[in-house]
Amino acid sequence: MLDATRLRTPCLFDKIVSADEAATLITDGMNVGVSGFTPSGYPKKTTLALAKAIKAGKKCRINIWSGASVGPEIEETLAEVGGISGRMPYYAASNKTLSRQINTGSVTYIDQHLSHFAQQIDYGFYGDVDVAIVEAAAINADGSIVLGSGVGNTPMLVKHAKKIIVEVNTSIPLTLEGMHDIYICSKPPERTEIPIYHVGDRIGSPYVSCGLDRITCIVESDIVDHVRNLSAPDDTSKKIAANLVDFLEHEQRHGRLPQQMLPLQSGVGSIANAVLMGLAESKFEHLTMYSEILQDSVFKRLSKQMTLLRQI
Amino acid sequence: MLDATRLRTPCLFDKIVSADEAATLITDGMNVGVSGFTPSGYPKKTTLALAKAIKAGKKCRINIWSGASVGPEIEETLAEVGGISGRMPYYAASNKTLSRQINTGSVTYIDQHLSHFAQQIDYGFYGDVDVAIVEAAAINADGSIVLGSGVGNTPMLVKHAKKIIVEVNTSIPLTLEGMHDIYICSKPPERTEIPIYHVGDRIGSPYVSCGLDRITCIVESDIVDHVRNLSAPDDTSKKIAANLVDFLEHEQRHGRLPQQMLPLQSGVGSIANAVLMGLAESKFEHLTMYSEILQDSVFKRLSKQMTLLRQI
Structure with missing residues (x-):
């Protein structure tokens, strides 16, 4: 139930609508941006309601813009009712219907460098963001949005969206609040370095x-x-993990890596997960890490050894 | 004649020696760093004297480290007497003797990304800088060196050199003083951005x-x-230049480039020279430019249109 911990000023309660009503904002040909990065932090209710409306006869095919792949409540459910005309910058191939539509050409798909897409939206290369649908943990009294476990291109989509639907999800723990560090780069030629040094x-x-x-x-x-x-x-x-830990310890013994280990950057997937589990059994302490995606191993195994981590 | 405009504190006059005497500092197997970048700002007297000594019987083969190619007084003259055992990070293929020695394997050559070499010297990957020979316009009272028309890896070679020979060249106009902006990057993990924004x-x-x-x-x-x-x-x-100017003007007319042209970056060689000459005949004004090497066209033709230029 939405209460004052989630909607932090009274007027926000006046904006509550059903998912069916929210879905009426989305019409044929629109560019629709969605929050989330991988199946984390993506909206679900509005796209499910839209798919239901399309199945019931609404004529609507849209372009879906996201940060990365999202969950089946968007990609697969809308594809099954023929509701997707375009998809950027990435999708999950586990969505078999969308895969088939992309491969047969009925969905226009641009497979892009994920980190380039926000800048291209900012330049307006692909047109307007007609609607952004954002899953949130809460909305502050000034209207700023508390995200859940995924960020992706949400800040850029919100910057440009003509209409914004916020799905406030009561299953997201409010303890996530404060973990995000939202920063939008300026457009070239005013672009500077991203000033993260540590x-x-x-x-x-x-x-x-x-x-x-x-x-x-x-x-x-x-x-x-x-x-x-x-x-x-x-x-x-497991052997890959053991070899990597052995290599890092060897370099440290020979003085080519400092005793206080340099920041790590982990990748995504089963092997990265195994490597991080291997590190959990190593002698390293006070590790620091950058990562695109934080997997179970970081939280379950490495938390005793990890001083700082940053998702990028 | 060296005077107080070139040697800016009296004790420097006590350090003046002949080129023959300076060349005795260089012995077999040494790593010798030289100033300059392309045939600009490289030392000449000491290496000519060393070649003469080798021809007269001195046993001496050295590794020559530079910023880029240098002039024939180093590369060709020393190669002709068999005085070069190694060469990094680049050389001018117009030096036929050195070319042949590299291709037949009697000179060890590493052809590197020029911008990586300074960091590798800083890490000590190739050993010590036994001697640095630096061509200069002048030496200040605090010992700091006023370079001529080339910089290259001189700051890094000077940072690490065990011995430093300075060739003060009276043919370099002192009007060059103040044009340089000497900056040494910290080693990773302390490396930050190079803070040049304009x-x-x-x-x-x-x-x-x-x-x-x-x-x-x-x-x-x-x-x-x-x-x-x-x-x-x-x-x-000339046609390449005209096409490029036409393209830039076209983009400006359509609002995809701002009216105040963005900074240009010019390359090296005859075509780059021609393109810059083409720009000189364009309608562009107040141009700004970065360049690795500044060629005649910049000074002879573009100076009326160029507000700022920076060699990088």
Whole structure:
């Protein structure tokens, strides 16, 4: 139930609508931006309602813009009713219907460098962001948005969206508040370096700037992220992990790495997960880490050894 | 004749030696760093004297480290007497003797990314800088060095050199003083961005830090740089230039480039020279430019249109 811990000023309660009503904002041909990065922090209710409306006869095919792949409540459900005309910058191939539509050419797909897409939106290369649908943990009294476990291109989509639907999801723990560091780069030629010099540096805001007047409506949600499980480390990935730890310890013994280990950057997937589990059993202490995606191993195994981590 | 405009504290006059005497500092197997970048600002007297000594029987083969190619007084003259055992990071293939020795394997050559070499010297990957030979316009009272028309890896070579020979060249106009902006990057993990945001930004010193006590000796020189002439623009390169100017003007007309042109970056060689000459005949004004090497066209033709330029 939405209460004052989630909607932090009374006027926000006046914006609450049903998912069906929110879905009426989305019409044929629109560019629709969605929050999230991988199946983390993506909206669910509005796209499910839209798919239901399309199945019932609404004529609507849209372009879906995101940070990375999102969950099946968007990619697969809308594809199944023929509701997707374009997709950028990435999708999850586990969505078989969308895969088929892309491969047969009925969905226009641009597979892009994820980090380039926000700048291209900022330049307006692909047109307007007609609607942004953002899953949030809460909305502050000034309209700024508290995200959940994924950020992706949400800040840029919100910056440009003509209408904004916020799905406030009561299943997101409010303890996530404060973990984000939201920063939007200036466009070239005013672009400067991203001034992160150490893992713990903070350069932006914990919230996505928005403004109360720009929030068109709010939909209550409690659907949890449809995450994909990683396979448990097998013997090969365990051996890879052991070799890497051995290499790092060897370099440290020979003075080519400092005793206080340099920041690590972890990748994504089962092998990265296994490597991080291997590090958990190493002698390293006070590790610092950058990562695009934080996987179970970081939280379950490495927290005793990890001083700072930063998702980038 | 060296006077107080070139040697700016009396004790420097006590360090003046002949080129023959300076050459005795260089012995078999040494790593010898030289100033300059392309045939600009490289030392000449000491290496000519060393070649003469080798021809007269001195047993001496050395590794030559530079910023880029240098002039024939180093590369060709020493190669002709078999005085070069190794060469990094680049050489001019117009030196036929050195080319042959490299291709037959009697000279060990590493052809490197020029911008990586200074960091590798800083890490000590290739061993010590036994001697640095630096051509200079003048030496300040604090020992800091006023360079001529080339910088290259001179600051890093001076930072690490065990002995430093400065060739003060009276043919270098002192009007060059102040044009340099000498900056040494910190080693990773302390490396930050190079904080140049606009062509006119200055981030370092006009001089190479050295210190009087580190200058082993001074050799007077008046040999001018052995520069290579660029071929005059032919019809093809003139057409390339016209096409580029047309493209830039077209983009400006359509609002995709701002009216105040963005900074340019020019390359090296006859075509780049022709393109810059084409820009000189364009309607562009107040141009700003970065360049690795500044060619005749910039000074002869573009100076009326160029507000700022920066060699990088």
